[in-house]
Amino acid sequence: MLITEDRGNYWVLNWIDKFMEGHKGFICGGCFKNIFNKEKVKDLDIFFESASDWEDAVSYFDSMTPGYELEDKRAEEYLFLYENENVKAYKHKRTGVTLELCNKIFGTAKEIISQFDFTITKFAYYKAEIEDETGAEIEKFDDSYMDEVKPETHIEYRVIYDEKFFEHLHMKRLVIDDKTPYPMSTFERMLRYVKYGYFPCKETKMKIIKALRELDEKQIEVSESLYDGMD
Numbered sequence: 001m002l003i004t005e006d007r008g009n010y011w012v013l014n015w016i017d018k019f020m021e022g023h024k025g026f027i028c029g030g031c032f033k034n035i036f037n038k039e040k041v042k043d044l045d046i047f048f049e050s051a052s053d054w055e056d057a058v059s060y061f062d063s064m065t066p067g068y069e070l071e072d073k074r075a076e077e078y079l080f081l082y083e084n085e086n087v088k089a090y091k092h093k094r095t096g097v098t099l100e101l102c103n104k105i106f107g108t109a110k111e112i113i114s115q116f117d118f119t120i121t122k123f124a125y126y127k128a129e130i131e132d133e134t135g136a137e138i139e140k141f142d143d144s145y146m147d148e149v150k151p152e153t154h155i156e157y158r159v160i161y162d163e164k165f166f167e168h169l170h171m172k173r174l175v176i177d178d179k180t181p182y183p184m185s186t187f188e189r190m191l192r193y194v195k196y197g198y199f200p201c202k203e204t205k206m207k208i209i210k211a212l213r214e215l216d217e218k219q220i221e222v223s224e225s226l227y228d229g230m231d
Contacts, residue, residue, distance in 0.1 A: 002110060002122070007157040012036065013125055017157070019044055019092070019099060022064075023057035026109045026126030032161075033120050033169060043089075043098035047105070047112045047124075054103045061090045061101070109160050117186045119175045120198065122162035130156050174200040176207050183211035 007013060012035060016027060025046040034041045048054040064078045078099075081089040087100040105112065109124035116122050128137045131153055168175050174193055180186050187208050190200055200208070 001163045002113070002160055003163050004110075004158060004160045007125070007159055010125075010159055013157075013159070016044065016125065019046070019097070020125070020127060020157070022060040024048065024053045024127070025057050025101065026112075026124055028109065028112050028121075028124040029116065030121050032123040032125075036166075036169060041097060043100055045087075045100050045102055047102050047107075047109070049108055050106055051103065054101060054106070057101050058088055061088075061099070065090065113160065113162070115181070117176055117180060117182075117189065118193070119162040119164045119168045119177050120173075122177075123165055124160050126158055126160070127155050128158045129153050172198045174198050174204055176204045180207055180211045183208055183215060187212060 016035075020027070023046075025048045027044050028047050029045045031041050031044050033039075046057070048057065061078055062080070064076070065080050066076045077094070078090040078092055081091050081098060083089070086104045087102050089098055089100045091098050105115065107115075109126040113122040113124050130137055137158075162177065164175065164177065167173075174190055176186070190204075190208065194200075
């Protein structure tokens with residue numbers, strides 16, 4: 001189960017607001033483990049609802065790197081780092097934080113984190129369009145309200161996370177709460193998390209073992225490549 005809240009109780013996230021400016025993306029994944037543990041954050045994964053939103057974000061961050069002549073004094077605030085089939089990455093010069101603009105999968109914040117494996121990665125920080133009269137969040141892909149006069153709206157920052165996120169983070173427990181679409185990658189990520197002091201529960205180990213046993217050689221190759229870059 002996923003829980004959605006406004007950011008009122010999450011002041012610890014305020015410093016990443018600046019990385020949400022200028023585009024429609026939202027931040028998901030393992031960085032929140034570091035933030036809530038008061039650990040150094042090296043990179044932020046930014047996801048998007050559509051390819052066009054990703055392209056707009058790339059244009060925005062490109063314009064903030066050296067070589068672009070803009071009146072805006074922030075034109076050299078970022079450095080381009082690298083690009084591959086999954087992401088395009090920039091480094092914020094002042095903080096040293098790397099932003100990875102992810103184009104491997106698209107969807108809402110809810111849809112994206114639902115595809116992540118461990119509960120301690122299922123956290124997202126996003127901007128919601130809110131209808132002023134009702135306070136309800138407007139779904140981007142729900143066009144029914146466009147048949148009438150569009151209500152006055154404003155943007156709010158919100159969080160969405162797995163109901164066990166904080167419990168498992170505190171316990172340093174690795175838990176898969178549902179299916180395992182890419183078990184080989186999940187297994188390798190589990191080994192990496194163990195190095196950081198996070199250990200899988202018995203049920204999670206059994207799920208991964210079962211999923212691995214069901215893979216043939218071709219599926220193993222696909223599993224190793226598909227999940228990489230998602231969180």
